[in-house]
Amino acid sequence: MASAGLSFGNPVFAAYAAYASLVILKMFFVVFFTTYTRFSRGVFANPEDVKGNKGAVARLDHPDVERVRRLHRNDLENIPAFLAVGLLYVLTGPSPGVALWHFRVFTAARCLHTLSYLAAVQPWRALGFGAGLLTTISMAVQVLMAGTL
Numbered sequence: 001m002a003s004a005g006l007s008f009g010n011p012v013f014a015a016y017a018a019y020a021s022l023v024i025l026k027m028f029f030v031v032f033f034t035t036y037t038r039f040s041r042g043v044f045a046n047p048e049d050v051k052g053n054k055g056a057v058a059r060l061d062h063p064d065v066e067r068v069r070r071l072h073r074n075d076l077e078n079i080p081a082f083l084a085v086g087l088l089y090v091l092t093g094p095s096p097g098v099a100l101w102h103f104r105v106f107t108a109a110r111c112l113h114t115l116s117y118l119a120a121v122q123p124w125r126a127l128g129f130g131a132g133l134l135t136t137i138s139m140a141v142q143v144l145m146a147g148t149l
Contacts, residue, residue: 006090012099016090019103020083023110027075030114034068041065071117074129075110082106082136089139092146106135 008014038044042056043065050056060066086106089099113128115121 011096012094013090015096015100015103016086019107020086022107023079023082026110026114027079030068030072030075034065034072037065037068067117071114078132079110082132085136085140085143088143092142094142102135102139106132109135
């Protein structure tokens with residue numbers, strides 16, 4: 001069993017830290033893509049943001065902007081849960097190989113979900129969402145089994 005410490009000497013924590021950083025960076029990509037979409041479509045949420053952007057309008061219903069916002073909201077609903085449960089999972093002292101696959105699958109699933117959402121492609125978007133959710137649930141169950149109620 002791997003050391004359950006929160007140090008980079010623990011291979012499970014090191015893997016968690018790397019994959020957690022990747023999904024956070026992926027989430028920031030969506031933030032920047034939202035900004036790009038707003039500027040490229042000339043659509044902003046607040047009237048003060050329109051100033052200085054010739055031809056821009058303030059509206060909350062542009063389909064392209066709203067698609068990226070829904071993607072971002074989905075990230076905000078799923079990635080923090082992975083970060084919290086993943087950290088607790090590290091503390092259970094899981095097998096490094098099993099833990100690494102949990103982290104890899106979640107990260108790949110969220111990337112697949114993002115690309116599929118932006119391209120409006122089903123069933124890939126649902127598969128990416130489901131794989132990430134199941135991975136987080138798997139870790140949560142293992143944390144529950146390791147804890148006492």
